[in-house]
Amino acid sequence: MEYTSTRDNNLSVSAAYAIKTGLAPDGGLFVPKSFPRVFGEELLELAQLPYAERAVKILEKFLTDFSEAELSDCAYSAYNKEKFETDEIAPLYKLTNGVYFLELWHGPTCAFKDMALQILPHFLKKSVVKTGETKEVVILVATSGDTGKAALEGFKDVNGTRIIVFYPEKGVSDIQKRQMITQEGNNVDVAAVNGNFDDAQSGVKKIFGDKEYAQILERNNFMLSSANSINWGRLVPQIVYYFSAYCNLLKCEEIQLGEPVNFVVPTGNFGNILAAYYAKEMGLPIGKLICASNENNVLTDFIRTGVYDKNRPFKTTGSPSMDILISSNLERLLYHVTGCDDAQVADWMKKLAETGRYEVSEAVKAKIQELFYGGFCDDDATEKTIAETNREHGYVMDTHTAVAKCVYDQYCEETGDTTKSVIVSTASPFKFSNRVLEAIAGQEALEGLDEFKMLEALAEKADLTIPTPLAGLKSKAVIFSATCEKTEMYEVVSHMLNLL
Ligand SMILES: *Cc1c(COP(=O)(O)O)cnc(C)c1O
Numbered sequence: 298m299e300y301t302s303t304r305d306n307n308l309s310v311s312a313a314y315a316i317k318t319g320l321a322p323d324g325g326l327f328v329p330k331s332f333p334r335v336f337g338e339e340l341l342e343l344a345q346l347p348y349a350e351r352a353v354k355i356l357e358k359f360l361t362d363f364s365e366a367e368l369s370d371c372a373y374s375a376y377n378k379e380k381f382e383t384d385e386i387a388p389l390y391k392l393t394n395g396v397y398f399l400e401l402w403h404g405p406t407c408a409f410k411d412m413a414l415q416i417l418p419h420f421l422k423k424s425v426v427k428t429g430e431t432k433e434v435v436i437l438v439a440t441s442g443d444t445g446k447a448a449l450e451g452f453k454d455v456n457g458t459r460i461i462v463f464y465p466e467k468g469v470s471d472i473q474k475r476q477m478i479t480q481e482g483n484n485v486d487v488a489a490v491n492g493n494f495d496d497a498q499s500g501v502k503k504i505f506g507d508k509e510y511a512q513i514l515e516r517n518n519f520m521l522s523s524a525n526s527i528n529w530g531r532l533v534p535q536i537v538y539y540f541s542a543y544c545n546l547l548k549c550e551e552i553q554l555g556e557p558v559n560f561v562v563p564t565g566n567f568g569n570i571l572a573a574y575y576a577k578e579m580g581l582p583i584g585k586l587i588c589a590s591n592e593n594n595v596l597t598d599f600i601r602t603g604v605y606d607k608n609r610p611f612k613t614t615g616s617p618s619m620d621i622l623i624s625s626n627l628e629r630l631l632y633h634v635t636g637c638d639d640a641q642v643a644d645w646m647k648k649l650a651e652t653g654r655y656e657v658s659e660a661v662k663a664k665i666q667e668l669f670y671g672g673f674c675d676d677d678a679t680e681k682t683i684a685e686t687n688r689e690h691g692y693v694m695d696t697h698t699a700v701a702k703c704v705y706d707q708y709c710e711e712t713g714d715t716t717k718s719v720i721v722s723t724a725s726p727f728k729f730s731n732r733v734l735e736a737i738a739g740q741e742a743l744e745g746l747d748e749f750k751m752l753e754a755l756a757e758k759a760d761l762t763i764p765t766p767l768a769g770l771k772s773k774a775v776i777f778s779a780t781c782e783k784t785e786m787y788e789v790v791s792h793m794l795n796l797l
Contacts, residue, residue, distance in 0.1 A: 298361045299531065300327045301310075303632040304643040306615040312360045313424035316417075316530035319523045323644070327529045327630050332578040333358035334541070337554050340581075344544035349376045351544065352416075352537045357699070358579075359533050375416035375534075379701070381407055382764060387412065387538045389545045391609040392690055395717040396705075397551075398698070399542045405450040406476065407725040407764050408443045409569065412538060413531040416452035419531040424455050435794065436460040437504060439497040442473040443488075443618050443724075446480075448524045453482030461486045461520075461793055463497040466780055471748040472728070472770070479773035486793040487777035490786065491681035500786040510787070517796050526568045527625050535572035536579075542719050543581055552717060559718040561708075563616065564588050564596060567624035567746035569721065574630060574668065584716045589704035590673040592614045596624055597773065600671030603662035606654040607643075615676045615695040615732045618724070623649070631657070634664045670756055672704035672711075679703060693759040695724040696732050699790035727767050730755045 300315040302308040304325030310318075315327035335343075335655075343351050349372040356368050363371075376386045382403045390398040404411025425434055436458065438448050445462040451459040464477060466489040477487050490497040504510060504522060514521065524531070539560065546552045560583060562570040570588050577583040590596050591614045597606045607622040615619055632642050648655040657665070674682075680698050682703040687693050694702060701720050708714065726733045728750040734742050738758050746754055749771045756763045781789050790796075 300550040315425040316424040321566040371419035409723040410447035414447040418455040439501040489780040539576035561587040565619040565696040567626035589701040594673035597671040597673040674703040680736040697720040
């Protein structure tokens with residue numbers, strides 16, 4: 298399987314090259330040149346396999362320059378009982394007849410980013426070797442919370458890699474900060490930046506773009522790479538869990554082979570739902586793809602009107618991992634639904650960069666509406682949904698998942714569609730325990746509680762066990778207490794790598 302760029306069809310590279318470099322040289326994203334097909338019988342076979350084996354079967358269709366043994370090594374290193382709290386890795390929870398939650402948060406950081414970031418380091422390490430590179434890979438991350446911790450857990454102790462994470466001193470929650478500063482591993486470094494997320498991100502971007510510094514790194518046998526969500530190596534493992542969910546439904550005889558299933562996805566950067574689109578194009582029987590947003594509803598408007606317009610106030614919401622106005626992975630969808638029109642995609646992306654807005658043709662809009670439904674809800678509706686679902690079914694969701702449930706309810710009301718549906722659950726409720734606790738027990742329940750006490754209160758109210766990675770945080774030693782100025786980020790990197 299060869300990969301090309303969304304902005305230049307002449308480009309042709311291997312999967313290993315796409316994973317190693319992350320972004321195409323023209324600024325476009327790497328996309329597969331075709332969609333491998335999966336047929337009914339194969340689904341029945343997949344259904345009999347454990348998660349890691351299912352992963353190998355799907356991954357080998359895309360990563361054709363990797364051997365089966367290599368993919369098996371990657372999949373078993375990522376998806377095992379040591380890293381995930383359940384053997385199933387991505388279990389389904391049945392809410393009612395025909396409505397299910399796909400829980401993607403049983404990994405080491407309790408959010409769905411583990412599904413990709415547990416395996417990416419293994420892809421990357423092998424990709425570097427395959428492309429003839431001998432240098433050690435250094436991952437630099439600027440994080441507003443979830444990604445940094447998931448990347449740290451994924452890369453820790455992976456030979457041939459180092460990871461350095463910068464987070465804004467005042468821009469992350471207490472739990473998120475605690476998760477990062479207690480990080481263990483012999484190849485990790487974490488530093489707070491005195492500033493906001495933009496300061497941390499622009500600092501990292503500056504280091505990435507610095508040619509002189511790249512030479513210094515090269516002399517010391519290091520190369521920089523990124524673990525952000527546009528890397529093909531993060532997208533491809535996400536396709537797996539859509540197949541896995543369908544297989545689980547088959548296995549429990551909730552559906553018959555060939556029966557369509559809708560997927561509802563709480564969306565930010567459009568990576569997760571794009572993976573569902575890929576699964577559909579590969580032949581998985583998927584009905585509607587329901588794209589759920591919070592009040593940063595730029596995608597809802599786009600799906601409904603064909604106009605993408607990020608010129609609107611940025612809202613800080615109770616589902617912060619979806620507070621995004623530029624959904625980078627949408628570029629890949631545009632490329633596919635225009636029949637690989639690289640010039641058209643490049644033009645839209647230029648308009649987006651220059652004016653913050655572009656508009657697709659009626660034909661493209663119609664194609665997108667055939668595949669997707671878009672909806673959104675605000676924080677009040679999100680909290681109501683958490684409370685209602687808990688009251689009626691005894692199931693407790695985090696805020697991101699609740700946005701999806703709320704939009705799913707709107708969808709059913711509006712369309713009357715009764716197709717069986719899977720709501721993708723992207724974080725443990727404990728990760729956002731203040732909001733969840735407030736929703737199910739009222740604001741009084743929060744009084745006088747710190748972040749750790751809130752975990753305990755939520756466990757008691759919801760009759761759930763605190764996930765081990767979060768329960769253990771309080772007693773973990775702080776390893777990284779340093780705060781640097783924006784201007785000192787280079788020194789942090791040089792110091793960690795012992796640069797000469
Ligand atoms: C990152 C994230 C999302 C958004 O996923 P995208 O792939 O960016 O659309 C949703 N929920 C949670 C909890 C996340 O961490």
